[in-house]
Amino acid sequence: MHAVLVPASLLMVAPFVWQLITSLKTLSSATAVPPSLLPEGRWENYRQVFQLLPFGDQFLNTALMAAGRTAGQVLLCPLAAYAFARLRFPGREVLFGLFLSVMMVPPQLFVIPQYQIMASLGWLNTLQALIVPGMFSAFGVFLLRQFFLGLPPELEEAARLDGAGPLRIYWFIMLPLARPGVIALSVLALLWSWNDLFWPLVVNTDPEQMTLSAGLSALQGQFQTDYPVLMAGSLLASLPVIAVFALLQRQFIQGIAHTGVKG
Helix, strand or coil: CHHHHHHHHHHHHHHHHHHHHHHCCCHHHHCCCCCCCCCCCCCHHHHHHHHHCCHHHHHHHHHHHHHHHHHHHHHHHHHHHHHHHHCCCCCHHHHHHHHHHHHHCCHHHHHHHHHHHHHHCCCCCCHHHHHHHHCCCHHHHHHHHHHHHCCCCHHHHHHHHCCCCHHHHHHHHHHHHCHHHHHHHHHHHHHHHHHCCHHHHHHCCCHHHCCHHHHHHCCECCCCECHHHHHHHHHHHHHHHHHHHHHHHHHHHHHHHHCCCCC
């Protein structure tokens, strides 16, 4: 097992190592053939990132967008998932099937109507335009519905005998038991929001209102790209997400593993 896992781990880490090495090179050495495997200690590239971009503003925009979207999904997705998994109402299965059909539609098809809505609300180049469309996720509902289906129904029955209603059962019994699944959704939502490029690039054109992903895309020139500076900025943008995943990896893996207990 270790003979397979160790090479696989090295393969996964290799792009980050190459990114770090490239960020410490000059442009000529980064594009040389054959490539050099040794860094040159050019820390100037990291300073150029802050000179070419309003990095602080874009980092704050990205952090607020990711936090707002993640908070929205953590609040709304478990409510919908619990309703589809535990509550009985007419047309539940049909409605859930229609709900999941949203996952089959490419998100690019929603860009024009969403952009028109943001423009009509006067939200272009604002933080609301980055956060609100991503505060709900069909995948998040599906993920947590599978988790709620795997919980024993005897817990709900005992709570009903004690006089608890659906909302109280959800808040005090089912939601705490679904904590690993909620953490898994939080990590996924944070990762997707942090790496989101297309929507922030469309809705916010002011550099000071852009996110890091959209700002870093501006470093790619039409005829030439300073790859060491781009790699330095990408590495700085990746560090917060790597730190969050390192802190929550145990709960994340546990939450993903438990979602398939019962279909």
